[in-house]
Amino acid sequence: MLIRPSTSLHRFRLFLLCAVAFTAPAGLYAQTGLPGVDEPVAVKIDDQPAAEQNEIDEGAAAKRGRITPFNGAALPEGEIPPLQSPEEARKADQKALEPSNGVNVLERMGAALPSLPKEKPFTGKADDAYGAFQRGYYLTAMELALPRAQLGDAAAQTLVAEIFSQGLGVARNTKDAAFWYGQAANAGDPGAMFKYALMLMEGRDVPRDKKRSEELMKKAADLGNSSAQFNYGQLLVADMPGEKGLKAALPYYEKSAEQGIADAQYALSQIYLNVDGIDENKRSMARGWLMRAAKAGFDTAQLDLAIWMVDGIGGERNLEEGFKWMLRAARGGNVVAQNKLSHLYINAIGTRPDPVEAAKWYVLSRRAGLKDLALEDFYLGLNDDQQKAALSAANKYRSS
Known part of the structure; x- marks a missing residue:
């Protein structure tokens, strides 16, 4: 049976198990500076000591005049740039305070800006x-x-x-x-x-x-129907189990993913990373597609993204971000994420150790039917107060 987008995860992951047993990164802004840039600099005007400069009033400065901005052309020998009158200086200062409208690449090149294209009139008939x-x-x-x-x-x-x-x-x-x-x-x-x-x-x-x-x-x-593209890809994978079906479905997953279907974005991340013969440029995009599916609210993509970040799969390790995505998936009700979040709290991976939070998430996952002997041993090793606190937190979480 075909499943509509966002409900077909278990089926797709089963296909992948048979086959194989982006947001762009934020820019880094370097804060650089020259020595002494933020330090006050003593400058002498005419023959006055630097200590007396702050006492010069604006009228005196205006009387001496200011050098008008110069366009860089050579002056005749013996001539100096003209001086601004006090009124001209005031206007120049006022203009300098006006907000900038920005300078684009064409203006910096000295070229005239092209006129905006005329908006095409709608000639079709409105559908009432x-x-x-x-x-x-x-x-x-x-x-x-x-x-x-x-x-x-x-x-x-x-x-x-x-x-x-x-x-x-x-x-x-x-x-x-x-x-x-x-x-x-x-x-x-x-x-x-x-x-x-x-x-x-x-x-x-x-x-x-x-x-x-x-x-x-x-x-x-x-x-071009995006949901049909994803589901037809699913049909191909079902009819041709293994890498052959995944590669046949790949173009349909790609088209669907580009139109925003989270299931298809998740599928691309798995195929790009796990299937042999995938172009390396595409393979490098696996985590980016997984990120897009996770940001769309696909909880299993959030779970996998957390694992990839913690383990350094498809990119560099980032324990803190991995923890955040695991927490998000767990809060969304993903039982596996709740189980793994407990392990992250116990081992202080991407977060501080917190035995009560670890026990709370273990209790929630255990109630959902996911058993874990290691976590059971951990829970039994807590003192009575910690167990009571964890149970209370789990009960409040379920009722919220």
Whole structure:
């Protein structure tokens, strides 16, 4: 059975086990300076001692004049740059205080800035039905879309199917939804193809038809539907276990990952790192894709990213960041992360040792069914007060 994105992890990891038994890094800013830059410097004006300079009033300075900024051209022999009048000096100071609008590369090169391209006018016809749907006016959307759907409009058919499927403003009717998804799929709508392919694969509200399902899934994937791309990759891996299937699915995972599907991003990280024959440039991107999946909230990606950072897989070791990602996955309910977080607390990896926190996370993982003899021995070795504190913390965490 095909699983929608973000729920297919266990299946994908099983495929990987059969096959193999980015955010850019923040820039480093170096703070450099010259000796004595921050120290006060004594300068003499005319013949006055440096100690008396602070007593010079602005009027006296203006009377002596200031050298006007010079463009660098050679002056005739004997001439000196002109002096600014007090009023000119005041205006120059005022201008210097004005906020800068920034200087771009073209300005620094002395070239004129190109004019902005004209915005292309929208020549298409606004879809009132989808507009009503997006604003939450579901009955209006249905009234506008249904007549078009009955005339064969694929987009309208998909919208009607979605309204029936979710029961938005009307009674939920999955059979009617399946009918309209089928109509829209036959009319060429990629989103409807994906939804109808899932129904055909599962035999939900329509007769089960694996062959037709795979045909529609591939067609939707080739038309650019990101969810179909990921799921068609899953089909290829299921039909061809091992590296052959993973390599066949790779282009579809890549396209889906680029469109933001976290499951596909996770899949890329595993394939790039573990499958033989992968280009080294792609292999170096494995952790970056894993990071993107983790940031999207994929808890298993968060777990794996924590392990990679602690163990130095796919990049340099970073114990503190590894601990943070393990904590995030554990708080999200990942039982394996809760178990491993306990070990990190015990061994002070990326954090300070904390026996009560370690015991709390062990209790939570044990209650979820994950046994660990080493952690059980650790827990039994705690004193009564520590065990009570850990149990209390675990109980409060579960009820929160």
